Amino acid sequence: MTVRQLSLPELVAACAASGVTGVGLWREPVQRYGVEAAARLVREAGLTVTTLCRGGFLTAVEPDARRAALDDNRAAVDEAAALGTDTLVLVCGGLPPGASDLHAARERVTDALGELAPYAAGRGVRLAVEPLHPMYAADRCVVSTLDQALSIAGHFPAEQVGVVVDTYHLWWDDRVAADIARAGEQGRIHSFQLADWVTPLPAGVLNGRGQLGDGAVDLRWFRARVDAAGYTGPIEVELFNEELWGRDGREVLAETVERYRAHAT
Amino acid sequence: MTVRQLSLPELVAACAASGVTGVGLWREPVQRYGVEAAARLVREAGLTVTTLCRGGFLTAVEPDARRAALDDNRAAVDEAAALGTDTLVLVCGGLPPGASDLHAARERVTDALGELAPYAAGRGVRLAVEPLHPMYAADRCVVSTLDQALSIAGHFPAEQVGVVVDTYHLWWDDRVAADIARAGEQGRIHSFQLADWVTPLPAGVLNGRGQLGDGAVDLRWFRARVDAAGYTGPIEVELFNEELWGRDGREVLAETVERYRAHAT
Numbered sequence A, B: 001m002t003v004r005q006l007s008l009p010e011l012v013a014a015c016a017a018s019g020v021t022g023v024g025l026w027r028e029p030v031q032r033y034g035v036e037a038a039a040r041l042v043r044e045a046g047l048t049v050t051t052l053c054r055g056g057f058l059t060a061v062e063p064d065a066r067r068a069a070l071d072d073n074r075a076a077v078d079e080a081a082a083l084g085t086d087t088l089v090l091v092c093g094g095l096p097p098g099a100s101d102l103h104a105a106r107e108r109v110t111d112a113l114g115e116l117a118p119y120a121a122g123r124g125v126r127l128a129v130e131p132l133h134p135m136y137a138a139d140r141c142v143v144s145t146l147d148q149a150l151s152i153a154g155h156f157p158a159e160q161v162g163v164v165v166d167t168y169h170l171w172w173d174d175r176v177a178a179d180i181a182r183a184g185e186q187g188r189i190h191s192f193q194l195a196d197w198v199t200p201l202p203a204g205v206l207n208g209r210g211q212l213g214d215g216a217v218d219l220r221w222f223r224a225r226v227d228a229a230g231y232t233g234p235i236e237v238e239l240f241n242e243e244l245w246g247r248d249g250r251e252v253l254a255e256t257v258e259r260y261r262a263h264a265t
Helices: A008-018 A027-033 A035-044 A063-083 A102-122 A146-153 A176-185 A219-228 A249-264 B008-018 B027-033 B035-044 B063-083 B102-121 B146-153 B176-185 B219-228 B249-264
Strands: A022-026 A048-056 A087-091 A126-129 A161-166 A189-194 A235-237 B022-026 B048-056 B087-091 B126-129 B161-166 B189-194 B235-237
Touching (some): A008 A027, A008 A035, A008 A249, A022 A027, A022 A035, A027 A035, A027 A048, A027 A063, A035 A048, A035 A063, A048 A063, A063 A087, A063 A102, A087 A189, A102 A146, A126 A189, A146 A161, A161 A176, A176 A219, A235 A249, B008 B022, B022 B027, B022 B035, B027 B063, B035 B048, B048 B063, B063 B087, B063 B102, B087 B189, B102 B126, B102 B146, B126 B146, B126 B189, B146 B161, B146 B176, B176 B189, B189 B219, B219 B249, B235 B249
Parallel strands (some): A022 A048, A087 A126, A161 A189, A189 A235, B022 B048, B048 B087, B087 B126, B161 B189, B189 B235
């Protein structure tokens, strides 16, 4: 997503040119290219697919909407398996229209994972619950803290359901160091993602994530906590940023690698 | 601020017409009108000034900037005393340029309150630390939760430093019920403010607060928690909303009274 201006073949070539050996993919470009063709493309380039983004949106009350969400998530699991990644990232979904009960919505997420987790496990895919910043609590993700994500994941075996640690969403939380340590002890850190926090936020607050080093987040502090928690998996940089998307994707990828080395290693 | 399109005399007349007996004022319009003249205006109309907004911005590291902030806060205390309100609301300030340590910034707030709280107490004014939504942590307020606000206030007597409970900033927090109860036990709820949460957020995320009943916040739930915590003070409605500011202020005030009755009583 950081360089969504690149087609999948361009992305694969740019990763090779930049020394990037793993890539997190999003469902929509993969579906457009064809899941099997995308899997072959990355495999033949020697690239690892780190995660597939994203399943989730599991907060519906209405039975048809709930069933449709579960079907779509099973399809996402199948796509993850076809791509050869072991991790499907879940953005859990916001409040249904007119609702205000965040706790009840999180309980519906847990309930839905009860159906999805065994299905995913049967296909070698782990589900990674991603807490999103509280500014998305109403319309995008009722899971706002790592603590809440761990509460949900805790209903399932760690090899089936874990969490995403994303600096953009969690940097403000004074409990995050303790929660990262706990997630590590439980073996539930299934993904670690980096982005910086820059202001002012754009309208809709979706596409204003900062390039590493441009903002308020102490990325090295997060890296040290996640390392100390025993995480040895891939580290993704996930920037939704209109300005970066308007530039040459290869240049942005090279810059991102450089910023990663300067601020997160 | 909900009807900032009204001049102070218009506001006072509109409050009387709407049966509103207390009003929270902001420093800038009061200063433009003249503090003594504003005090006389509201007093003669029989209106209570519930709070003055706002002091704060106490996170500076640089000595001159810190001194200037303290001076400005002492002036705000004097203005509050002149207006006859016992409560000055504090928005604590964001991170200084290049900084990323939220904890250290909160410690500087506590340190500054050590100078301000006795000054305010000597003038019959309480300081009310307002936690702002985590989306403001970098650039506006490093105090993001009621728990953090209570930690800061806890260094001082409750009659000197308390907290603001504002539904817009706190609605997402799963610890807020317990924190409201704790704030009540300590006698530290110095202000209770209502606004609803609506999406999409506007650019800059400052002026998108929802009219009561338009959004995701269960206002009656908050009201019940604050009532149960023993709060008997005024309840303010504080909406920063471009669309409301574009309408006739008297109409907006009447609508707000109606919404308050429908959603928060």
